[in-house]
Amino acid sequence: CDFNSMSPSLLTCYNLLNRTSRSFSAVIQALDGELRNAVCIFYLVLRALDTVEDDMTIPIDIKIPMLKSFYKNLQDPDWKYMDSKDKDRCVLENFQCISKEFRELEEMYRDVISDICQKMGLGMTEILVKKVDTMADWDQYCHYVAGLVGIGLARLFSTSGLEEPIVGQDTQLANDLGLFLQKTNIIRDYLEDYNDKRIFWPKVAWSKYAADVGDFSKVENQEQAVKCLNELITNALELIPSSLRFMGRLKNQSVFNFVAIPQVMAIATLERCYNNPKVFTGVVKIRKGEAVRMMLGATSIERVKAIMRHFTLQIIEKIPNDDPNSAKTRAVCQKSLELT
């Protein structure tokens, strides 16, 4: 980026980006042309919306109207929020810079970002009061917080002209991209979320293995916990074909890198979590060095297929014969292997 030619408010936006997403901000700044600022602003607006939703100090009767009307703040030069205690509150305190740069984007980008913001804010009010009981509830929750992000990004890619119209039109594939990332986050973050009294593991799954989802954090229930873990990972792995089909359509190198890096980080995380009881005693994270190596490697569909193949074979190696979902997991992995 040419920081010298940036306005003070745009400089503030890139500074906020670097503060709110450590390793990912570089990938956004590497995006070509008009996509760079559009995705930077989209990322920050989503981070602001997520910070409101996450802030437990905001009473629910204040939070619901805040989320429903959040997209209107994009048009309000005076709007900011100074009462958040969240670690990412800087995006709410500096929202005037973000909305100013939003209003300087071309209308076609503003329409996408505002539309996704409105749908996500409305969806968040629904998930604030609803529990994740069925697998359909799980997909709905992930659609609101991540699937819509994929749909919005895909529309920005096509709108910029750097990608074909089909990329932005095929909302199912774009939605699945987000579901893959969010389901991986939910699976990995079991203990962190449970300690925050937040349950995102679907009840229809955990109730087969325990009376209460919190039972998984007790070492005596470890065997049952791992069976539930493996079931949810198998469900997430079903999204790999969609992910590969979406990435197979991308023509622009900077867009490909931007999409591929979180996808390969997710498959590596799922492989690390599979059949791993450590998920219930801490957060299973990919080591930085391994992450950097993957980020540098995920630069073509052939390389990404090779990475997906590598981790899929690793998972197959770990499938316990007595796991209730072993046949399904093998079948899902086999389908991925045929595509890679």
Ligand SMILES: CC(C)(C)CN1C(=O)[C@@H](CC(=O)N[C@@H](CC(=O)O)C(=O)O)O[C@H](c2cccc3ccccc23)c2cc(Cl)ccc21
């Ligand atoms: C919840 C989430 C997965 C949507 C968050 N999300 C992502 O996770 C980021 C990655 C990220 O922020 N990594 C952080 C992780 C962290 O903070 O710990 C990092 O610093 O490495 O990537 C996604 C993201 C990137 C590329 C394509 C996507 C398609 C569908 C949905 C999301 C897509 C993202 C793109 C945008 Cl525009 C906004 C948010 C996200």
